[in-house]
Amino acid sequence: DAEITQSPRHKITETGRQVTLACHQTWNHNNMFWYRQDLGHGLRLIHYSYGVHDTNKGEVSDGYSVSRSNTEDLPLTLESAASSQTSVYFCASSVLPPEVGYEQYFGPGTRLTVT
Amino acid sequence: GIQVEQSPPDLILQEGANSTLRCNFSDSVNNLQWFHQNPWGQLINLFYIPSGTKQNGRLSATTVATERYSLLYISSSQTTDSGVYFCAVERAGNTPLVFGKGTRLSVIA
Numbered sequence: 001d002a003e004i005t006q007s008p009r010h011k012i013t014e015t016g017r018q019v020t021l022a023c024h025q026t027w028n029h030n031n032m033f034w035y036r037q038d039l040g041h042g043l044r045l046i047h048y049s050y051g052v053h054d055t056n057k058g059e060v061s062d063g064y065s066v067s068r069s070n071t072e073d074l075p076l077t078l079e080s081a082a083s084s085q086t087s088v089y090f091c092a093s094s095v096l097p098p099e100v101g102y103e104q105y106f107g108p109g110t111r112l113t114v115t
Numbered sequence: 116g117i118q119v120e121q122s123p124p125d126l127i128l129q130e131g132a133n134s135t136l137r138c139n140f141s142d143s144v145n146n147l148q149w150f151h152q153n154p155w156g157q158l159i160n161l162f163y164i165p166s167g168t169k170q171n172g173r174l175s176a177t178t179v180a181t182e183r184y185s186l187l188y189i190s191s192s193q194t195t196d197s198g199v200y201f202c203a204v205e206r207a208g209n210t211p212l213v214f215g216k217g218t219r220l221s222v223i224a
Contacts, residue, residue, distance in 0.1 A: 031209070042201070042215070042217060043214045058211065088156065103160055105160060106157075106158035106205075106213055108156075108157060109158075
């Protein structure tokens with residue numbers, strides 16, 4: 001079955017380290033997204049991509065970067081991890097309109113702790 | 116940008132009760148989705164419903180696009196319905212979804 005996976009599912013890292021979170025989807029979706037979820041803030045968009053070599057900043061992009069070298073993967077990199085980046089990170093993908101049923105699907109999430 | 120307001124923010128139900136969750140949005144939308152985040156954190160698609168009515172088992176949803184709101188109905192609630200329900204909308208073609216803050220539902224046996 002097609003799916004979207006994230007790895008690792010849990011990670012603890014130290015302040016200042018570079019961290020990369022992986023996201024892989026097998027639906028051949030053009031659109032991919034990264035969100036963070038924190039208590040009191042709901043889901044906030046970090047970066048997104050509408051296709052290979054396309055990347056765009058979301059509302060909370062500072063300190064994060066992404067690159068899209070193929071359709072299946074959108075890794076999220078924290079250049080120098082900060083305690084404020086402790087959060088649960090969700091990756092999502094969706095099909096490019098005007099496909100019938102434009103829907104966004106989420107991965108299982110990565111819980112990141114920065115100490 | 117577009118505003119998405121969900122109500123109520125919290126809801127406690129006895130098992131077997133029915134409920135209605137509301138999502139108001141401030142502008143016309145191309146896409147509206149309802150998601151359920153279960154107590155384990157997984158985000159599950161419930162409905163893609165930019166307009167009209169859909170049903171899936173005990174859940175149904177109605178979007179009245181001209182009046183800028185959507186309703187999610189849960190009938191005969193079960194403890195497994197507990198979690199947070201999010202509404203998300205897309206303002207224009209192929210732009211990121213904007214999420215509401217969610218309704219936290221607790222169903223007690």
